[in-house]
Amino acid sequence: MSDPVEYDVRTLPSNDNANPYAFSVELAGQWFLQKGKMIAYYGQISFDGIGHGPLDGLIASSFHSPLHAADWVVANGHGKLLLADRAYDINSYDLEDGNLTVRSGNLLAFEPSLSLKQSIIPGFVTLIGTGKFVAASNGQVHFVEPPIRVDPQALVGWADCPSPCHHYDHQYLRGFLGGVRHLTGIGGASGEEHQFEFTGAGTVLVQSTEKMLDEQSVGGTPQQQGVPGGPPQP
Amino acid sequence: MAHFRVEGSKVLAVDLAGDAVRAKNGSMVAYEGQMSFKKLTGGGNGLRGIVTRRLTGEQMAVMEVTGRGTCYFADGARDISLVRLGGDKLHVEASNLLATEGGLRTGTTFTGLRGTSQGNGLFTTTVEGQGLAAVMSDGPALALRVDAQNPLQVDPGAYIAHTGKLTQKLQSGVTFRTVIGEGSGEAFQIRFEGEGLVYVQPSERNTIGGEL
Numbered sequence: 254m255s256d257p258v259e260y261d262v263r264t265l266p267s268n269d270n271a272n273p274y275a276f277s278v279e280l281a282g283q284w285f286l287q288k289g290k291m292i293a294y295y296g297q298i299s300f301d302g303i304g305h306g307p308l309d310g311l312i313a314s315s316f317h318s319p320l321h322a323a324d325w326v327v328a329n330g331h332g333k334l335l336l337a338d339r340a341y342d343i344n345s346y347d348l349e350d351g352n353l354t355v356r357s358g359n360l361l362a363f364e365p366s367l368s369l370k371q372s373i374i375p376g377f378v379t380l381i382g383t384g385k386f387v388a389a390s391n392g393q394v395h396f397v398e399p400p401i402r403v404d405p406q407a408l409v410g411w412a413d414c415p416s417p418c419h420h421y422d423h424q425y426l427r428g429f430l431g432g433v434r435h436l437t438g439i440g441g442a443s444g445e446e447h448q449f450e451f452t453g454a455g456t457v458l459v460q461s462t463e464k465m466l467d468e469q470s471v472g473g474t475p476q477q478q479g480v481p482g483g484p485p486q487p
Numbered sequence: 488m489a490h491f492r493v494e495g496s497k498v499l500a501v502d503l504a505g506d507a508v509r510a511k512n513g514s515m516v517a518y519e520g521q522m523s524f525k526k527l528t529g530g531g532n533g534l535r536g537i538v539t540r541r542l543t544g545e546q547m548a549v550m551e552v553t554g555r556g557t558c559y560f561a562d563g564a565r566d567i568s569l570v571r572l573g574g575d576k577l578h579v580e581a582s583n584l585l586a587t588e589g590g591l592r593t594g595t596t597f598t599g600l601r602g603t604s605q606g607n608g609l610f611t612t613t614v615e616g617q618g619l620a621a622v623m624s625d626g627p628a629l630a631l632r633v634d635a636q637n638p639l640q641v642d643p644g645a646y647i648a649h650t651g652k653l654t655q656k657l658q659s660g661v662t663f664r665t666v667i668g669e670g671s672g673e674a675f676q677i678r679f680e681g682e683g684l685v686y687v688q689p690s691e692r693n694t695i696g697g698e699l
Contacts, residue, residue, distance in 0.1 A: 256630075257568040257570075257627065257628040257629060257686060258627075258629060258630065259630040259631075259632060259684065260629060260630065260631055260632065261631070261632035261634070261637065262632075262637040265631075271629055272627050272629065274626040274627065274690075275626075275629055275689040289691060291642055292642050292644075292645035292687050292688075292689065292690075292691065293629075293631060293639060293641040293642065293685070294639070294640050295631075295637050295638075295639055296637075298640075335629070335631075337626070337645065337688075337689030337691075338689075338690070339625070339690045339691070340626025340688070340690040
């Protein structure tokens with residue numbers, strides 16, 4: 254017999270997971286949410302797009318990414334709010350005067366005591382400050398310490414500053430056979446020639462599949478000088 | 488008497504001793520013993536069912552399974568929840584209904600305007616009587632209790648079913664900002680008032696409402 258777990262407004266957890274796939278926020282004030290991740294709520298809550306006039310002060314202090322503004326809303330009011338995303342695993346994280354960078358599509362919600370900034374790594378956002386945020390992953394999240402190399406699709410995010418960089422494995426290109434492979438494509442590739450490498454102090458978050466959450470169509474490099482991919486200097 | 492149990496969380500096992508259950512057409516994955524499968528036209532509601540389901544667009548392909556032994560049902564690795572009905576009525580989207588005990592009656596009912604934002608039409612399937620119904624969800628379902636003091640708002644894409652004396656209405660947050668592209672992404676909610684249970688899934692179907 255598999256009865257679904259029953260909750261009412263009092264038994265829903267406060268800022269904790271209701272099950273591994275749904276997170277319950279006890280809202281008293283404001284939270285930032287990514288659009289479309291709310292599945293149900295009790296109480297009086299309004300949802301306002303970023304850019305809504307009365308929220309200007311809040312956004313000025315906590316939201317520093319015009320690129321992502323169209324994908325985020327502010328939930329304002331009192332009640333219990335359930336968040337979920339395509340039945341992926343949901344985890345909440347507490348930051349204490351810290352920083353964490355996460356793939357923009359994986360971040361579901363955060364407290365306004367944190368401040369969101371766009372990472373210089375395209376497709377990622379950085380949260381700075383003290384507070385709680387909620388992120389999704391396909392499968393459970395594993396925390397690993399640098400130095401480590403991570404498959405790009407399995408990377409969820411990283412905390413502190415483990416200097417992320419690309420690593421290309423050219424071992425398979427060496428020697429005569431490698432040269433033939435490289436030139437003809439015969440023999441194929443393992444698909445693991447490219448990794449993200451992390452060194453230094455910090456923590457790296459890895460999900461247990463290589464299926465990425467759909468990325469938001471944002472996070473490309475700004476087309477300006479001094480940024481890779483931008484126009485050349487005159 | 489058919490006996491329902493969920494194996495793991497994604498397979499429904501039904502023990503049959505000569506009686507019948509109704510299940511979504513094609514959802515059998517295995518069986519032990521002797522079984523026969525018969526497609527029921529019009530969701531198993533007879534001629535009236537054929538006509539109403541055709542008219543309302545709440546299509547439901549149902550088969551009747553009779554036999555002795557154990558029959559296993561599953562669909563798209565979706566999670567299964569059992570809902571026990573004691574004479575009350577379960578409202579469920581046809582696409583989320585996996586199986587019902589033979590004694591339960593199914594029908595269609597008008598749900599009001601909320602269907603417009605849901606892409607599931609204006610009608611929903613009802614299940615009435617005494618017995619168990621198996622409901623599917625994308626991820627394990629949560630049952631949320633609604634009482635007079637605590638109405639509940641649900642995203643149309645996450646709604647799967649409800650029981651009890653509930654009234655529902657579509658709540659819209661569409662403002663001029665939605666039109667100029669600054670919508671909140673949560674433009675439509677179904678508001679449930681009264682006494683009852685609402686089942687939601689930790690996932691959202693694609694809805695028109697989800698885009699606004």
